[in-house]
Amino acid sequence: MVESIADGRGLKVKRVKKLIDQGPYNAMDGLKAHLVDHVMYRREFVEYLEKDLGKPVAMYVDQEQKGRDVADLSNPLSLFTVLGQMMQPPAEPSGDLIGVIHVNGSIVSGDSDEGWVGASAGSRTLRLAIQKARADARMKALVVRIDSPGGSATASDIIYHALRDAAIDKPVVVSMGSVAASGGYYIACGGSEIFAEPSTLTGSIGVVGGKIVMKELFDKIGIKTFSFKRGKNSGMFSSTEPFTKQERLWLTHEMEVVYDTFKQAVTDSRGDRLTDDIEELAQGKVYTGAQALALGLVDQIGGLDQAVAYAAEQADLKEWNLVHLPRPKSLLELLESLLADSGQNTRPTAAAALNTLYSLANQMTGSHTMGHHSLADYYLNFWTLIRQEQVTATMPTLILID
Numbered sequence: 159m160v161e162s163i164a165d166g167r168g169l170k171v172k173r174v175k176k177l178i179d180q181g182p183y184n185a186m187d188g189l190k191a192h193l194v195d196h197v198m199y200r201r202e203f204v205e206y207l208e209k210d211l212g213k214p215v216a217m218y219v220d221q222e223q224k225g226r227d228v229a230d231l232s233n234p235l236s237l238f239t240v241l242g243q244m245m246q247p248p249a250e251p252s253g254d255l256i257g258v259i260h261v262n263g264s265i266v267s268g269d270s271d272e273g274w275v276g277a278s279a280g281s282r283t284l285r286l287a288i289q290k291a292r293a294d295a296r297m298k299a300l301v302v303r304i305d306s307p308g309g310s311a312t313a314s315d316i317i318y319h320a321l322r323d324a325a326i327d328k329p330v331v332v333s334m335g336s337v338a339a340s341g342g343y344y345i346a347c348g349g350s351e352i353f354a355e356p357s358t359l360t361g362s363i364g365v366v367g368g369k370i371v372m373k374e375l376f377d378k379i380g381i382k383t384f385s386f387k388r389g390k391n392s393g394m395f396s397s398t399e400p401f402t403k404q405e406r407l408w409l410t411h412e413m414e415v416v417y418d419t420f421k422q423a424v425t426d427s428r429g430d431r432l433t434d435d436i437e438e439l440a441q442g443k444v445y446t447g448a449q450a451l452a453l454g455l456v457d458q459i460g461g462l463d464q465a466v467a468y469a470a471e472q473a474d475l476k477e478w479n480l481v482h483l484p485r486p487k488s489l490l491e492l493l494e495s496l497l498a499d500s501g502q503n504t505r506p507t508a509a510a511a512l513n514t515l516y517s518l519a520n521q522m523t524g525s526h527t528m529g530h531h532s533l534a535d536y537y538l539n540f541w542t543l544i545r546q547e548q549v550t551a552t553m554p555t556l557i558l559i560d
Contacts (some may be wrong), residue, residue: 167192179390182408182548184415199319200285251479256469257291258462258482259284259302264539264552265309265317265341270484278539279306281313285320287483292324298478299329299469302349303462308340308552309543311365311416318423321348329472333465334358334456339444340365341551343455344420347427351472352456353465354447361455363420364442367413367549370541373398395548409548416549428454444553 164174169192177191185197198206207215261284263277270280291297302321308314321330325348332338332349339362346352346360354360376383376398387393394405401409421436431454432439439453450456458464470478543550 178388181389181391182394184412186415199316201319201323251481253296254298254473254475254478255294255296255481256466256473256475256478257294257297257300258466258480259287259291259300260482260484261302261304261306261317261342261345263306264543265306265313265345266543266546267310267313267316278309279313279317281310281316283484284317288317288320288324291483292327297328297481298473298475299331300324301462301465301469302330302332302345303335303465304332304338304342304346305335306339306342306345307337307359308342308344308362309550310547311341311344311420311549311551312547314341314344314551315419315423317345318348321345322427324348325350329469331465331469331472333460333462334360334447337553339553340442344423344551346456347423351458351465351468353458353460353462353468354450354456355461356446356448356459358447358450359444360447360450361439361445362442362553363424363436363440365413365416365420365549365551366544367409368544369395369397369401370544371397371400395545397545413549416551420551424455431457 160171160174160178163169164171167174169177177193180191183191183193185194188194189197196203196206204215261279263279266278266280268280268282270283271278288300291300300321324330329351330349332346332352334342334346334352334354335358336355337359338346338354339360343360343363373383383398385393385396385398391405391408393399394401394408417440421440424440425432425436433452433454439455445453445455447456447459451459458468460468466480540552543552
């Protein structure tokens with residue numbers, strides 16, 4: 159691996175080994191170390207390719223119609239395709255449209271998921287939905303409905319920039335549900351106007367970093383673990399050892415970089431609408447919608463209907479139809495998800511382990527519920543997220559209002 163990196167990046171082997179021991183790197187540090195050549199968002203990357211190739215490059219792939227037009231009736235399994243076509247959601251309405259982009263659950267990198275441990279909003283799924291809506295001439299405005307306590311800082315940044323790009327061409331209005339905090343608020347800053355309910359929980363401009371060390375639990379229940387490492391910091395996020403002093407310093411630096419980026423996004427979007435210095439408003443502080451209005455973090459008090467009406471006004475629409483994005487899964491897609499978990503791979507083992515943790519968490523929390531989710535859902539979501547992300551933009555605590 160060292161030799162491959164040295165050859166690919168034009169570096170000496172000794173230098174590569176030193177770089178490995180100094181890692182991991184964020185994007186800008188990787189650029190300074192000559193491990194990458196450019197740092198850019200997807201839109202900038204596409205523009206870079208178009209300039210290099212001299213021809214347009216598709217920003218997104220519309221997979222909704224892929225493979226659905228012709229069914230091979232000689233294959234019995236093709237009946238699933240026919241059935242899926244029959245059970246698809248209704249076709250999009252004609253005329254001028256307003257798209258409602260739904261951001262529900264924890265914000266994660268990759269695809270959205272409606273799993274049993276709460277829903278997740280995936281950066282790839284939402285980015286594609288936003289780009290498709292932006293490219294659709296019939297889509298005159300976008301309303302982003304956020305009900306999320308945050309999640310991945312990287313995923314939040316990707317969605318935020320996709321909305322900022324879309325706002326170049328059409329109005330983008332944000333509607334906050336019961337919670338739009340941390341990464342949820344990060345995304346909200348991608349809109350030009352933000353609506354919140356009086357009791358919405360928002361703000362929480364801050365980041366969380368760390369890991370869960372489970373060595374003593376493993377020892378208690380008789381699980382033995384062994385690590386084989388190459389590279390000084392390769393075991394940084396091991397669940398069996400606490401951070402070393404150097405690792406803790408690195409993580410602190412990364413958290414500061416993400417925190418500063420988050421604050422800059424708020425400042426760029428809200429500008430002189432903020433009533434106080436951004437550092438005073440940040441620091442992870444959580445506000446109600448009414449408080450956020452007084453502080454300039456949101457613009458108006460109102461629900462989804464008010465946000466849609468405002469978007470229509472900004473787009474100068476008298477009549478319009480709503481389209482909800484990302485579109486609901488078809489029956490075929492639901493069947494595919496079911497078959498993927500039917501025992502053809504190793505997932506059942508992982509699912510059984512998670513189910514045990516889920517039951518234990520329910521016992522520990524007394525099976526208290528928040529809407530249709532339990533506290534166990536919340537804790538397992540947070541645990542899963544913190545294992546996957548180095549630094550997260552999510553609320554570190556759960557707020558219950560009786």
